[in-house]
Amino acid sequence: MEVAVLNINGKETGRKINLSDAVFGVEPNNHAVYLDVKQYLANQRQGTHKAKERAEIAGSTRKIKKQKGTGTARAGSIKSPVFVGGGRVFGPRPKDYTQKLTKSLKKVARRSALSLKAKEQSIIVLEDFNFDAPSTKEFSNVLKALGLDSKKSLFVLGDSNKNVYLSSRNLKSSEVVNxxxxxxxxxxNANNIVLLEGSLEGIESNLSK
Known part of the structure; x- marks a missing residue:
């Protein structure tokens, strides 16, 4: 698949680059994508939810009223779930939501997701760039030049680039990753994927195996 390389002004540089069919041109496996997304979201859950049950409530243990003669139901403890401030019945307890997938399945899922984006023509290849200092304004100008200022975008860098990363942090619609x-x-999750030239070698070597 041949794609034109753009500069940060959104203009074609006159160069074109071939995206590997082994990564960007496979038959998508939708179930693999579903499993990988499900695992990612599950692993974001902390699982620290907890409610106190009857035995964990701090309170008096005395019998709050006599057993008979009141005309109402028996009651032996103020900690009972039927009273305000009592314990909760079958309340949530801490739980580990972590899921595991094989490395090969995760690669299939990523290849499938990239192929779907390529099929939708939602992948942009951008020549490598850098900023002299972190600047949200300059990064916003890049988004506007590429027509992505109102869309969710994912920028993929080849190497760690602190200035570009810091420039994007205040923009909710854009994310920068290695x-x-x-x-x-x-x-x-992104509407458009922006691949910097330096990232292609790493992506293709990691996912083509």
Missing amino acids: SSELSTYKIV
């Missing part, structure tokens, strides 16, 4: 941090969820 090629090694690329996940199926982030690919699917």
Whole structure:
């Protein structure tokens, strides 16, 4: 698949680059994508939810009223769930939501997600760039030049670039990651994927095996 390389002004540089069919041109496996996205979201859950049950409530243990003669139901403890401030019946307890997938399945999912974006023509290849200092304004200008200022976008860098990363942090609609941090969820969640030239070698070498 041949794609034109753009500069940060959104203009074609006159160069074209071939995207590997082994990564960007496979038959998408939708179930693999589903499993990988499901795992990513599950692993974000902390699982620290907890409610106190009857035995954990701090309160008096005395019998709050006599057993008979009141005309109402028996009551032995103020900690009972039927009273305000009592314990909760079958309340939530801490739980580990972590899921595991094989490395090969995760690669299939990422190849499938990238192929779907390529099929939708939602992948942009951008020549490598840098800023002299972190600047949200300059990064916003890049988004406007590429026509992505009103869309969710994912920029994939080849190497760690602190200035570009810091420039994007205040923009909710855009995210910057290294090629090694690329996940199926982030690919699917973005409307457009912007691949810097330096990231292609890492992506293709990691996912083509």
